[in-house]
Amino acid sequence: MPDLIIGGAGFFGLTIAEKAASQGYKVLVVEQRNKIGGNSASHKDSKTGIEVHTYGPHIFHTNNEIVWKYVNKFTSFIPYKHKVKTVIADGRVIPLPFGLATYSTYYNIQFTPALMDTYNGLLPANINNTFKETAISSIGEDLYREVVESYTKKHWGCDPDELPVSVIKRLPVRRTWEDGYFTDKYQGIPSNGYQTWLNKMANHPNITVLLNTNVLDFVPTNIPFVYTGALDAFFKYKFGHLGWRSIDLIESHPDTNDFQGCAQMNYADANIPYTRIHEYKHYRPDIKTIGTVIHKEYPRNTEPYETGAYPINAIQDREKLQKYREATKELKGVWLGGRLGSYKYLDMDAVIASALTLWNNKIKPYLEAQCHTV
Numbered sequence: 001m002p003d004l005i006i007g008g009a010g011f012f013g014l015t016i017a018e019k020a021a022s023q024g025y026k027v028l029v030v031e032q033r034n035k036i037g038g039n040s041a042s043h044k045d046s047k048t049g050i051e052v053h054t055y056g057p058h059i060f061h062t063n064n065e066i067v068w069k070y071v072n073k074f075t076s077f078i079p080y081k082h083k084v085k086t087v088i089a090d091g092r093v094i095p096l097p098f099g100l101a102t103y104s105t106y107y108n109i110q111f112t113p114a115l116m117d118t119y120n121g122l123l124p125a126n127i128n129n130t131f132k133e134t135a136i137s138s139i140g141e142d143l144y145r146e147v148v149e150s151y152t153k154k155h156w157g158c159d160p161d162e163l164p165v166s167v168i169k170r171l172p173v174r175r176t177w178e179d180g181y182f183t184d185k186y187q188g189i190p191s192n193g194y195q196t197w198l199n200k201m202a203n204h205p206n207i208t209v210l211l212n213t214n215v216l217d218f219v220p221t222n223i224p225f226v227y228t229g230a231l232d233a234f235f236k237y238k239f240g241h242l243g244w245r246s247i248d249l250i251e252s253h254p255d256t257n258d259f260q261g262c263a264q265m266n267y268a269d270a271n272i273p274y275t276r277i278h279e280y281k282h283y284r285p286d287i288k289t290i291g292t293v294i295h296k297e298y299p300r301n302t303e304p305y306e307t308g309a310y311p312i313n314a315i316q317d318r319e320k321l322q323k324y325r326e327a328t329k330e331l332k333g334v335w336l337g338g339r340l341g342s343y344k345y346l347d348m349d350a351v352i353a354s355a356l357t358l359w360n361n362k363i364k365p366y367l368e369a370q371c372h373t374v
């Protein structure tokens, strides 16, 4: 009998599994896919040997010292600074995130921070602003229409104003020439790949992994249980289906050594059905490879009962979400977490940080108390 069952082998589940196992608890990890790793999983492309991020591109970045120390127990990182460009409707390529280079390229004049403010300041920031108002107050109307509006509609499949304002607040806006997408202290790609890192976390004699199995088919009643799948699925959709968005990644091997000269190119034009093209070899400039492999990313709504990649959290989701969150608080010896279980857009470092916190504050004391009462 395991001391703890974990449903889902992404970073959230594996962090808790690893912490519990290293303290002597027997852990059963149940994963519905045929391999561990969740959305951060990777594999070697059979034609080129390039590491492909199976479910879409992943760049590790964090300012959290505790998380950084923890992840370095399992992997080293090669430094990588992510840069993103976007193709707009007239075919020009402009740099993201929004900064002096974006404005200068778009308007074809030299921008200064003060000039940027005059273009953006037409709609003052206000705490009650909608998504559109927040976007226009921070980047101006032209760049909103050109870069954000149709891309957001493509990615989320809804009007931007149906989305929480937090989505647009994640987009960095800088009054500098800094062209790195992230500004975190630590940024990189795992030296031996994501899958090696994830496998190492699960590789402990106290951890048993059961693949191709839906943990909800045998939710344990008497064993402490961590669930990292979709929040609405856990409760059998009793308050209704939450909105989830997915992506299809269409893979190809263009007949060249370098397809686009960078890892990520966005397509803001509404007439282009995909949102991004990823060329994975650019995440590893230290490895020379012949040929290339790309993914074109096509967003779509999830099928009913399908596990989605992104929680939408649109206006119509919020009442249901509140009910699910209340129901979660009633659970005893069962914890929901991670990106799907919390129905929150969380990066890898945030997922690992929240798993470490849940372990320290709730699960570890619970297991210790159980041992004392047995």
Ligand SMILES: Cc1cc2nc3c(=O)[nH]c(=O)nc-3n(C[C@H](O)[C@H](O)[C@H](O)COP(=O)(O)OP(=O)(O)OC[C@H]3O[C@@H](n4cnc5c(N)ncnc54)[C@H](O)[C@@H]3O)c2cc1C
Pocket: 007, 008, 009, 010, 011, 012, 013, 030, 031, 032, 033, 036, 037, 038, 039, 040, 055, 056, 057, 058, 059, 060, 061, 213, 214, 215, 216, 228, 229, 230, 247, 307, 309, 310, 337, 338, 339, 340, 346, 347, 348, 349, 351
């Ligand atoms: C396209 C894309 C790009 C991203 N890029 C970045 C990035 O650059 N940097 C970054 O920091 N983060 C990025 N992320 C976020 C990152 O993927 C997540 O932070 C991380 O994967 C979350 O880990 P998790 O364990 O919470 O969830 P997941 O990785 O989704 O793992 C959950 C696991 O639970 C399994 N599961 C679900 N239901 C069940 C069930 N009923 N029974 C058994 N198993 C179940 C799933 O199959 C899955 O393996 C990206 C996400 C996506 C989708």
